[in-house]
Amino acid sequence: MARSWRNFFKWGTEEEERREEGSVSTEEVSGDAGPERVQEEAGWFGRLRRGLHKSRQAFVGQLNAAVSEFRDAEDEEFWERIEEILISSDVGVNTTAKLVAELEQRALERNITSGRELRELMVDITARMLEGDVSLDLSHRPSVILMVGVNGTGKTTTIGKLARYLPGEVMFAAADTFRAAAIEQLQLWGERTGAPVIARERGADAAAVVYDAVDAARREGTDVLIIDTAGRLHTKVNLMAELEKVRRVIERQMPGAPHEVLLTVDATTGQNGLRQARLFKESVGVTGVVLTKLDGTARGGIALAIADEVGVPIKLISVGEKVEDLHPFDARQFAEALFGEL
């Protein structure tokens, strides 16, 4: 069920013991134990499933109503209804068509006649679509995480939240030198989490900040360096080139780095999320998506479309403004939240 933070991080075996000893945050939020898991269920999972908002209830209600009327797989109207529900969740026309076709075929093959079985099948197929490598590679020293994404998708906030869960020494690099007060925003997160922040003045060359930061992280034996970058639209050729330069600077200084390139995608995004994922992947090699602002109204169906059409795994989801609202992604759980019973 709930993925624990402990399993989420992947690190070298020889370092495992040392890090586990020193990591307070993983202990705090581990979802392994029974009671804690239940608590977590009641937390984000509950929030997602029960829905805090009538619209979400209405949405899940629609699905329930549709599924409860399911009799046999030859009912065309039924599939149209499912199509409508998927598209209304931002899954997109292509992925929806694919999903419904598979669902229909398998339902026919297995001769499914009950809504309950059909729902299980839906969750199954969706979960498989979403499965991928969801661990975070922390086996290096420093492990370098580059945060990228379109303006306002929650890069800085994700960094602040993520730092709370990371074992060992964490350092931030304020490479968003463009937006007003972006550096200050990251510095406030630095104060809250105790992570030192490497920064220059606003308007400085982002690549230079990154150079300083990798340098400092290696010198000080930092475990994880997280680099915040300026939000940019994937269509801006110059800004994407700047990001590629940042990546090259990191690579040159530390071969093999960045070890993770995380793309933040706002869960309320429609089909443009696909373009974002595609172009950022082409440009800087995204290793995982952070789906942010997945609150009560956002269905986050775009995650499905991205996993299916772009092939980048979702690694983290954020369901609220608090630090506890950040979670490692779990394909099955997400599928259940999308289509599960109330």
Added chain:
Amino acid sequence: MFDTLSERLNTALDGVRGSGTLTEDQVKKVTREIRLALLEADVNYGVVKEFVSNVRERATGAEVSKALSPGQQVVKIVNEELARLMGGSAHKLSFASRPPTVVMLAGLNGHGKTTAAGKLALFVRKLGKQPFMVACDTYRPAAVEQLQQIGREINVPVYAEGVEPAPEEIAERGIRAARDGGYDFVIIDTAGRQVVDLEMMEELKRVRKAARPHSVLLVLDVVTGQNAVEVAQAFQEYADFDGMILTKLDGDARGGAALSVVSVTGRPIKFASEGEKMSEFDYFYPDRMAGRILGMGDVLTLIEKAEQQVDKAEAEKQGKKLMAGKLTFEDFLEQMQMVKRMGPLSGLLGMIPGLNKQLQGVEIDDRVLNRVEAMITSMTPEERRNPKLLQNQSRVRRIARGSGSSPQEVQKLIKQFNQMQKMMRQMGKGRGMPRLPFRTG
């Protein structure tokens, strides 16, 4: 995958070119394509349903105009319906009779409220107002600093009290400070919020009550997906906004959310924000948005222009002449002038979807057209009608002198014209597109 709705529609309508009216069956095919295009553009499912049924009604039995293919005809109907739904023309700002005019911004996290506040301030200053901003986002780290930095950048004062006081109190005192300072346009920046967070929505209500704004603008990111409708409804309930600012329009999102929100709330989009620069902010023009949602560049404008300029019967006559290889310089001049009436060449080409990208870096020079025109007008009417006369070199020299060009340039034009004639004769037997007898760039 089809790139544009017009391509999709033309494919769907393949073979029905030239028929007088659209049949029910054709309309059915066509509405399916429209439905898909709108869904791919993130227009809300419910809105699409209603919209498509309107279009179906209008398109059934619609007469196909002379200048347009049936596909274009449907596109035109779709576009008109879209533009009508979105309110036709741009909504201009109105100002309070007793200043200051107070405008409050509200919206989801990360949709660009703070940036929009700065852009709006700069915009109204250009209209002769003295703007003043109030920082009421007491939640996001460094949001107050962000507004202050923007204020310094554009030289607009910012009222801030840090993050401790209640936002509604900051708003009230901020407006008072603006009035005392003699400022006549106050912009209140509020925290981004999720509509499920009822506490935050209640707070927005309190800020609205305290500020008593003349206008509340919902700031909406153009990438927003299907939930735009619930978002808009919630903000309507709690903030009762009267218009929208659509942001990040410089990306490539189709922006169907805009349509959803307008359709459900009846509130117009007032401003468009695009670009990283503070000055990239303007009134919103709904007709432009229609083309964007349909993914057609400004092809609609092009269709309109063609409709205005092309006399169908005349065009057919020309086409026949062209294919028979009987085109004269006179016909050519006429066509060229028609193209020129439609606007600058670079602008025209930019309106064709897909073409814009290919043309990046290629310079389109309208002066090329002017030079060609000068050369043709330096010919005698006889020469224009009978290009064979131009084999005479003294005629060529005279034309060169008259048009301020070199004899080589005139030779080149004649040569290209002859090549085109030949090509047309060949093409007249098959099918294909005519090409202008000169190169640009």
